[in-house]
Amino acid sequence: MKKIFYIVLDGLGDMPVDELGGKTPLEAAHTPNMDLLAKEGAQGIIYPVEKGVAPESDIAVISLLGYDAHKLYTGRGPLESFAEGIEVKDGDLALRVNFATLQAGTDNILDRRVGRNLSTAEATELCSEINRKVRLKEADFIFKNTIGHRGVLVIKKQGKLSGWITNTDPAYDREGVFGIAKEKFENFLLKAKPMPGYQDKEGAILAADLLNEFTRQSHKVLEDSLVNQQRKKEGKIPGNLILSRDAGDRLPKFRPIKEVTGIDFGCFVQMPVEKGIALLCGMKVVEVPLPSGDVEKDYKLWAAKAKEVICQYGGLYIHIKGPDEPAHDGDFMKKKESIEEIDKFFFSNLLSGIEKKDYVIAVTADHSTVCKVKAHTADPVPVLISAPGLKDSTQSFSEIEARKGSIGELLGRELIYKLGDLARG
Numbered sequence: 179m180k181k182i183f184y185i186v187l188d189g190l191g192d193m194p195v196d197e198l199g200g201k202t203p204l205e206a207a208h209t210p211n212m213d214l215l216a217k218e219g220a221q222g223i224i225y226p227v228e229k230g231v232a233p234e235s236d237i238a239v240i241s242l243l244g245y246d247a248h249k250l251y252t253g254r255g256p257l258e259s260f261a262e263g264i265e266v267k268d269g270d271l272a273l274r275v276n277f278a279t280l281q282a283g284t285d286n287i288l289d290r291r292v293g294r295n296l297s298t299a300e301a302t303e304l305c306s307e308i309n310r311k312v313r314l315k316e317a318d319f320i321f322k323n324t325i326g327h328r329g330v331l332v333i334k335k336q337g338k339l340s341g342w343i344t345n346t347d348p349a350y351d352r353e354g355v356f357g358i359a360k361e362k363f364e365n366f367l368l369k370a371k372p373m374p375g376y377q378d379k380e381g382a383i384l385a386a387d388l389l390n391e392f393t394r395q396s397h398k399v400l401e402d403s404l405v406n407q408q409r410k411k412e413g414k415i416p417g418n419l420i421l422s423r424d425a426g427d428r429l430p431k432f433r434p435i436k437e438v439t440g441i442d443f444g445c446f447v448q449m450p451v452e453k454g455i456a457l458l459c460g461m462k463v464v465e466v467p468l469p470s471g472d473v474e475k476d477y478k479l480w481a482a483k484a485k486e487v488i489c490q491y492g493g494l495y496i497h498i499k500g501p502d503e504p505a506h507d508g509d510f511m512k513k514k515e516s517i518e519e520i521d522k523f524f525f526s527n528l529l530s531g532i533e534k535k536d537y538v539i540a541v542t543a544d545h546s547t548v549c550k551v552k553a554h555t556a557d558p559v560p561v562l563i564s565a566p567g568l569k570d571s572t573q574s575f576s577e578i579e580a581r582k583g584s585i586g587e588l589l590g591r592e593l594i595y596k597l598g599d600l601a602r603g
Contacts, residue, residue: 185539188497216573219539221561225558236357245432252426254357255272270353291326317475361553367393389425446466467479558578
């Protein structure tokens with residue numbers, strides 16, 4: 179049986195950019211290693227969850243691992259909280275949060291991510307202050323920062339809280355249990371409310387009230403924080419607000435991925451949400467250092483580690499964050515450069531010295547993050563598969579070439595089964 183390298187480049191898909199000669203960042207990027215895989219293999223397009231859905235990474239990853247997110251998903255908050263080692267019992271309210279910047283005396287959000295320059299060390303200090311000084315009247319909470327401006331919040335109370343509440347983060351909406359990134363929004367702090375159908379449910383009313391209380395109290399603590407006073411002196415914007423989204427009140431229950439696919443997968447993941455999903459579906463997380471800021475060093479290390487440990491597994495799921503962040507910032511040049519760095523430093527080293535006939539290598543994305551709108555969209559993403567006996571006439575890895583490929587259209591949850599069939603074939 180062949181080994182599988184299943185590689186997901188976060189936010190890779192995009193739309194044509196005038197400044198790139200009408201090409202997408204992927205089409206404009208110099209990617210000789212991924213292009214070679216495309217020439218030797220075949221391409222197609224994937225709707226990560228389903229047509230018409232602009233997914234967040236969590237439901238996209240659940241789908242790409244072969245599960246039906248509609249049946250299993252319980253919110254991003256429980257996934258990320260679990261990944262951080264926080265116990266989430268049924269009836270606990272768990273949320274994904276961001277440190278953000280609120281204009282003094284208003285509900286106007288100046289920056290949803292504190293300029294992307296809040297260090298993990300600063301966030302840890304701010305988190306410690308909140309845990310020391312905020313006291314909710316009717317509940318306890320666990321607040322933990324994760325990476326940079328990101329964090330998680332779990333509110334616990336005797337009796338059950340409901341995750342059916344709206345976000346305080348204006349950039350994300352909810353369609354049922356799914357979190358949906360908005361393409362356009364007014365950048366104002368929102369109050370959490372029970373969702374339609376839950377306005378008279380005590381668990382949702384109380385959950386919304388507690389979250390709003392936490393938001394108010396934590397804002398006051400952060401406004402007075404020495405960390406933020408120092409940031410202002412340095413000409414930086416303060417992290418004086420906690421934005422919350424994607425509430426859930428229980429963990430999802432996955433069948434182990436080995437039972438579902440017949441393949442024992444390990445994984446490399448960078449972000450808490452991917453780690454939470456991996457652990458809950460029974461994948462072993464291969465530990466690698468957190469990103470150092472030196473992408474050449476990091477990607478070479480990941481490639482070397484992947485080749486070292488693949489013998490222990492039937493396949494490795496490798497999720498690389500690179501292209502997503504610059505796309506959210508609308509920086510198409512940086513997104514193009516990120517794709518080129520992944521090709522040059524990760525793929526060149528992964529492919530060096532391996533016998534490709536012994537592997538199934540798939541490269542795709544969890545969603546399109548379109549630079550023009552700085553958000554996830556419902557556009558499909560390209561997929562290439564390099565496997566013995568699988569070849570079409572496509573010549574380079576790109577959105578436009580993928581549409582010509584022999585793989586055709588797939589839903590995200592179908593891909594992993596196709597890879598399994600190719601590995602066994």
